[in-house]
Amino acid sequence: MSQIKNPLELYKHLNKSNCRKCLLPSCMAFAVAVIQGQKTLTDCPDMDTETVKELSAGIVSRNSRQTDTESILKEFRKEITQIDLAEAARRLDAPFQDGMIAINCLGKDFKIDATGEMTSECHRNPWVEVPVLHYILRSKGKQPTGEWVTFGSLKGAAEWNQFFTHRCELEMGKLADAHNDLFFEILHIFGAQEIDKVTNSDQSLVIYPLPRLPLLINYWEPEDAFESKLSILFDKTAEENINTESIYLLGRGLVEMFRKLIVQHTRDGKLF
Numbered sequence: 001m002s003q004i005k006n007p008l009e010l011y012k013h014l015n016k017s018n019c020r021k022c023l024l025p026s027c028m029a030f031a032v033a034v035i036q037g038q039k040t041l042t043d044c045p046d047m048d049t050e051t052v053k054e055l056s057a058g059i060v061s062r063n064s065r066q067t068d069t070e071s072i073l074k075e076f077r078k079e080i081t082q083i084d085l086a087e088a089a090r091r092l093d094a095p096f097q098d099g100m101i102a103i104n105c106l107g108k109d110f111k112i113d114a115t116g117e118m119t120s121e122c123h124r125n126p127w128v129e130v131p132v133l134h135y136i137l138r139s140k141g142k143q144p145t146g147e148w149v150t151f152g153s154l155k156g157a158a159e160w161n162q163f164f165t166h167r168c169e170l171e172m173g174k175l176a177d178a179h180n181d182l183f184f185e186i187l188h189i190f191g192a193q194e195i196d197k198v199t200n201s202d203q204s205l206v207i208y209p210l211p212r213l214p215l216l217i218n219y220w221e222p223e224d225a226f227e228s229k230l231s232i233l234f235d236k237t238a239e240e241n242i243n244t245e246s247i248y249l250l251g252r253g254l255v256e257m258f259r260k261l262i263v264q265h266t267r268d269g270k271l272f
């Protein structure tokens with residue numbers, strides 16, 4: 001595959017239907033986003049796995065973050081080949097069958113074999129793959145204690161805190177404001193459970209992006225002069241079960257999932 005260095009070269013390989021399922025207004029916008037490293041080819045549901053593999057090998061992204069994610073994935077897959085998956089399943093109290101460990105993410109199982117390859121009935125993307133593999137490799141399997149803390153107070157959060165606030169909490173808050181009923185309906189589809197209030201928020205719901213990584217979403221409705229607010233808290237054990245980069249990726253993945261579902265379930269297919 002020859003190198004793809006600009007959006008025009010990539011655009012030639014897209015179907016040009018401008019169907020917007022990638023949540024961008026056109027195939028050209030998608031090509032630009034991929035070259036800039038803001039989207040991956042797997043975000044276009046029209047593209048089959050073989051084409052994704054073939055094109056990915058040729059894309060020269062302007063943003064090294066995507067390349068970083070790909071190399072992390074490669075490294076994690078290699079590490080998976082060197083561990084005892086059955087032992088990892090015992091450590092994490094996860095199902096193990098036919099040589100595969102199953103990790104439940106928001107109600108869906110992601111199965112990983114001894115080569116680190118992942119299969120799922122869901123659309124796979126690095127926002128889920130990296131955290132799931134990281135969880136298998138590094139989680140101490142600690143049971144959550146119910147002590148809720150902010151993302152910023154977790155070990156190693158300094159580098160990611162600003163990104164997490166802007167690209168996870170604020171983005172999720174905008175979706176909750178614009179599509180309030182649907183937003184909370186989706187949370188319930190993800191298995192969200194209401195808990196006794198930890199804060200003075202109007203809504204407090206817990207979801208499990210990974211089995212031992214509960215995440216508490218608090219939402220304050222707008223009132224008089226006060227704007228709405230959404231915050232996400234973590235169990236204190238989160239820092240022993242996963243690292244902050246993976247938590248950030250999970251947060252981004254959640255926002256993307258919300259966006260996709262909202263676009264699919266609103267009449268005009270618009271987010272805002």
Ligand code: SF4
Pocket residue numbers: 014015016017018019020021022023024025026027030043044045046
């Ligand atoms: S989902 Fe794929 S085909 Fe549809 S607009 Fe985006 S890039 Fe084009």
